[in-house]
Amino acid sequence: MAAEVQGADLAQIVVLLGAGVVAVPIFKRIGLGSVIGYLAAGVAIGPFGLGLFTDPQAILHVAELGVVMFLFVIGLEMRPSRLWGLRREIFGLGLAQVVACGTLLTLIGIAVGLPPAAAFVAGMGFVLTSTATVMQLLEERGDTASPSGQRIVSILLLEDLAIVPLLAIVVLIGPATSSDAHQPFWLSALIALGCVAALVAAGRWLLNPMFRILAGANAREVMTGAALLVVLGSALAMQFGGLSMAMGAFLAGVMLSESSFRHQLEADIEPFRGILLGLFFLGVGMSLDLGVLVSDWHHILAAVVGYMVVKAIGIFGIARLFRANRKEALSRAALMAQGGEFAFVLYAAATSAGIIDGRTNAILTATVIISMALTPLTVMALKLLPEPKPNVDDLDVADGLEARVLMIGFGRFGQITAQFLLSEGIDVTAIDSDADMVRSAARFGFKVYYGDGTRLDVLRAAGIEHADLVVVCTDKREATDLIVELIRSEFPLSKLYVRSYDRQHTLKLRQQGVDFEIRETYESAFTFGMKSLEGLGYDESHIADVAETIREREAARLAIQMSGGKISYTDIQGKLKPEPLVEPKRRAKALNEAAEKATAEAAE
Template sequence: MAVEAAGNEQLVRVVVLLAAGVVAVPLFKRLGLGSVLGYLAAGLAIGPFGLGLFVDAQTILHVAELGVVMFLFVIGLEMQPKRLWSLRREIFGLGLAQVVACGALLTGVGMLAGLSAPVAFVAAMGFVMTSTATVMLILDERGETATSRGQRVVSILLLEDLAIVPLLAIVAFLAPAHADVDSSIWRALLLALVAVGSVTIAGRWLLNPMFRLLAAARAREVMTAAALLVVLGAALLMQFGGLSMAMGAFLAGVMLSESSFRHQLEADIEPFRGILLGLFFLSVGMSLDLTVFASHWPQVLGGVVVFMLVKAAGIYVVARALGAPHGDALHRMVLMAQGGEFAFVLYSAGVSAGLLDGPMNAVLTAIVILSMALTPLAVGALRWMLPRGAASLEGVDRADGLTGSVLMIGFGRFGQVASQALLARGVDVAIIDSDTEMIQSADGFGFKVYYGDGTRLDVLHASGAATAEAIAVCVDDKAAALKIVELVKHSFPQARLLVRSFDREHALKLIAAGVDYQVRETFESASAFGEAALRALGATPDEAAQVAAEVRRRDDERLQLQITGGLRAGVGMMLSNRMKPTPLTKPARAGLALNEETASVTANAP
């Protein structure tokens, strides 16, 4: 019975952990605060200083660190060795410069606060180690992990992960009694090299044959177990070598990044990664000691403010000194101005070495946790408080003095396809867009696209709208398209106006505005898709084409009815006056019937 009661208690705890994440994260994301802050708040609520449902947050934290490990493995899968090698300057140049500069500044702050040099150094370097989990999750949520800006941040995080080994050695050296420290340092370095070499050799020559053998067995659960074995085995080997588990998982991911099993591995790891990473942030929230905060709140709050501001200043100065634009430097500064999970490791080592006492460790840990909690708020504040940075026009020409028979506004997926027929007939087309990355990419394929915001009247003048015979509006923004239409109809009435519409509601607004032609961006492709589906089901090409033509005709009828008689009248007539189609084969009739029964009756239909 005692065993059963203990089992029930553990199950209750698991349910509480899951419930806390399920309730808090959607709520905080809806408030625009991000999932990280949601997990931290939920952990604080159910932890020893909240509802008291959990009393040993450190035990959960040790297990939950596997979420960070798996996160780094997935990042490694996306980082081929060639790509990683191309980032060597960012890792060992930018990363090292930031760690050294911020470490020196924060050590100085600690000494000014009255700490001895060794204690100030340990406190500072713990805060220099940015939270990999927090930053990577924010980058992932914002879709910035694969961007050049995100890759630089990842490079710095990798250097910080590598720096934990020499930092632990330095802490041992700074200990009041460090007999035989020289031999221990050399032993640690040797173990680290052996661990890295072992993971590299296994990833290079053993893992692919192993996965091929397991794939031949056609046992999905074994493949999942093997994926977990690779991640946890690499992490454990690195931990034995004195390196971070996350670094081991990352290295294993890099070794498998060119494997044909990469996507399968990522799919197998993803569910565990997400759950354990959430558990990690829950446990960090539980670790915030409110009694320490209550008794030392001036030191904690002052430490958070001063450490974050000084570290942010150091990050910004290093970024600008190494050529980063103002916007990138601000982004990096706000994202990385916090402490991280490696601070817990370094501070624990400081306690063991006799450099930090228990209260100092508790205060520093509280400072780090609060800084992690403030980061999502700081990132959100940066987005709202700072004006949108001007686009970099390096290698891009502004629209000025352009002429052309056709002015095309927007050169995304739609505009690229639409322009081909015009260019193939030798039509003089002037193309503008406001996405500088797309403009630079189009230049590599031989398209000359100029930078310009089509919603501005002066840009339209500079782009030749006054002399254009036709203006094609191909932007992927309903509001922008309507604004451009309004400007063109008022200022350039000589030009025929052709517009890409988003859906039926948008199309009706464009027609009411008096455009010469509009087409819903997915309608023709979806119609062609349906026609191909009928042919695949046995209809002859002529029958499928006939059904597709009828679908287009009926859609046009509905559109005209909505324009002249309103949506409700159009729907009523459509339902009461069913057309009498030409006799078709059974598959074709089935396709047409399906179209009749499921035809959208809302203004938002595609």
Template sequence: MAAEVSGPDLVSVVVLLGAGVVAVPLFKRLGLGSVLGYLAAGLVIGPFGLKFFTDPQTILHVAELGVVMFLFIIGLEMQPSRLWSMRKDIFGLGVLQVGLCAVLLTAVVIAAGFPLAQSFVAAAGFVLTSTAIVMQLLEERGEIASPQGQRMVSILLLEDLAIVPLLALIAFLAPISTATSGGLNWQGIGIGIGAIVGLVLAGRYLLNPLFGFLAESRAREVMTAAGLLVVLGAALVMQVSGLSMAMGAFLAGVLLSESTFRHQLEADVEPFRGILLGLFFLAVGMSLDLSVVAANWQTVLFYVIAFKFVKGTGIYIVARLLRSSNREALERAVIMAQGGEFAFVLYSTATAVGILDGEANAILTAIVIFSMALTPLFILGLRFLLPKEVEQMDGIDVAEGLSGSVLIIGFGRFGQISSQPLLLRGVDISIIDTDIEMIQAAAQFGFKVYYGDGTRLDILHAAGAGRAQAVLICVDKAEASLAIAGLLKSEFPLVQIYARAYDRGTTIELIKLGVEYQMRETFESAVIFGENTLIGLGVDPDEAAEIANDVRRRDAERLNLQLAGGIWAGTDLMKGNAPVPGPLIKPRQTGRALNEETASVLPSTQAADAS
């Protein structure tokens, strides 16, 4: 009989991964966000659910590395010059919001009859917004780089920095000997400052040479290990010095933000960050003690509502005082009116030194968790309550009475390049688009672009489609391109239509509508790209050009064959690339554009095999 060998607990690993894989896509499909999915999954598999895990704190300690790596990634995006440009928001807006909310929340707890020390600790934990949740929400909404997102990031950075003085205050408030609490711990302050200085010096003078040396080995796994070593090493230095691990990781990221290895590091750390951050939220969900919540549900409910309302009010007041719009102030208040992951650190520290007891710690933890879990729901509610944001039309003229000999509909990258030969030839053009930001940006470069939706017949009339010699459809959406072409052909049959096609299917539909010319947006550039690749590989330029023309001929032939009924066979679809008679090339049965594009250049035997 084989000897029994102890190994890793794969059941636990499978349960953790399975819970996330099932819950997160489901909650994102429902519009509730991935964070709430992780929290709910943790609650289900935790000690108060299906009991797969009985000690979530162990997992939580490991999963905190996810927050550490998340802040390292954020740090990589924050070059020192960028941080310096954000200093007013970090130390102005951030300090004002944290200070006001701390005072208001402390007053709420004192009014409920609790001592000053406990009230301050409870309030301080809730003041520190969840960096992970807010950054995840901003990332999902694509708003991290927006001005509103940058202001929230600035506040989060200040809150992350605030963990250090808050932990020092907890030690000062601890009900222990006067000798310990009666003065400042100058030794600890010196160690902390020394650790920060040492980390800065190491980042400035050692990290780039180190990664340069490792890069010469061309061992990918060594670079990944070095990236993890930098993150965890910086976090460890800060932790041993009595500071925040997250602060150390963030500082390491900032120091490497201008390194030539920045993107390599980000790619190496990102998978670990994602998995551990998800694990962190799972562990937080497991930590929700339902027995304490059940016994004190009225207290928990009161403080969840009171804390979120008071903190949200404080955030809104600060935002409006600093001249943010009503919409931005409301969104910031809803997104940031929650406790955060650092609250668990503060409450654990306060319990260890005797400010809080075990039951108070459990209740406060439950309040923070519920506030985090409710945030995605509050955001959904805000979307329904707030009217749809109206784009500012300052300096924007609506299309009316235009008379250009050529009308361009859509002025993105494709439309801008298409217009250049016409402008150089002196052709009188009119341009319409629906993208407000693009219209304003084009005006800075001397282009007059009018606001107008080309899928509306009244706009086409106002834009002068009936008076134009040609209309260029340069929009990027296939359905819009087909809709515009259909309107033009039915209402202005004499106008020439030149259309941008998204893919092969759109091309066929445009041909059936009878447009004078169509071009798939990537076809010609991709053919030239392949032609130049052949030249780079040593093929004679004339031979490469002949091969590229053969690709064009095969593509035109295939388009003929794909058009229904054979009516279009033999027609010059490509306007200058006449189809060449040849064997029938069967399209692949999947109907996918990629397969059709690929099959169009295969020899007949290969195409038959592919189908």
């Protein structure tokens, strides 16, 4: 009998892992992201799909540890000084967003006929954004450590903190029969503060000495166990104090953020975090009651649209009030216009307190789940909106200019190139389509004109017909290709030097007949490699020989690819002059010339 139970448990584990392994790559391949993949897999195998699982709450309870570990890893990146630097965003921006959105959503609930207490609970539950969903999307976009990403993290932290007073308010506004059974609010607050103080003290005086002792034991598995002990122990302490488990893990991460064991801890936690976070989204998908969705679809649809739109408007307004630009405000609204996992906790407490009934709880829960599933789609839809036109009223636009060199693109690459030209007194007309870049260059004494190099009228106005040399230094491959095609079509006699993105881009530019191209990291990587050998004690002559060989091989590869395989490396070597060319760049130039000649002969 025991073997049968164990077999059933193992089968469920296999089904869970299999659903995630199959669904996530498919949804990522079609561009919908991993979150929707997990949610769809959860719906498919859950009690309202194939019925392979009957208790999604049990899975959610375990999988919440994924969110806990995610917040621990985020905490490891947040040193106390950095966290203190975000205090304005946490308690200013975060509090403002929670209050503003909570007020708007509560008014929406009252307007549709909910009692004030129920409208408050429904609205405030939806205010609590899904930390797991937002952090997963930020991580996939690589925005977690960016300034805008850090502001979103700050708001999420405040929302995690907000669940504590909200649960207390639910007890206070519920019927008297339910509040009598709970301990006084002042006692709950005192216990919570005591747990936080104990966790901070343990992090300051106990954790580092403990990890030093364990590291001395030279047992990797013990360090992994200790990392899990810290995460789960801090989460348990916060749960005992009535606080968020995720908040406890975050505090533990912050306490260890300046430890010399930080990177080891992050590496130990990462595998568990990823798997459990995936299970969390699977559990959320299983919790979607398709029966309620069918019977009350009109109420759910109205709630999803109304709550998401109103919350997005509130987030956008607060973001602009705190001086975020339009693009950041729209991005934040798209990411955070959803409910979150803490809404389930708040709605369950409100149901127990008699503030909302079971049917309302089911509708609100379905609303939150659907909003979480829609968030990746709203983020994708945001990319389809046209970029806002920059304010260029204070910028000079190229018009009737003449110079020996026309430079298109004035980023890091262009700025260094321009210094060589300007140092020799050569006239340079530089244009760039990034208004902020133009203003920044002006502060450092560079005169750059605002203009889009992919437009023929802008090129004419910038004096391309009078330029001895056109230098394309744009950093986006697509823009570079458009510029090169336009110039080669309209100004075929222009001498064209182009910044290349990678090897494939180099091949394409050579086929288009540019006069010179260079990969943006090619020479710097060469210098870096030579310096690395120098640092290891190799002599200069040997390093020069190695560099020469690598340049020869690279030139040969490009020539072979250009010919479509019609010539070989031996063919190219045979075109070289017999006299030795020791200097690497001279030999590479000769090899390039030989490669071009061999390519031309192969084409004939």
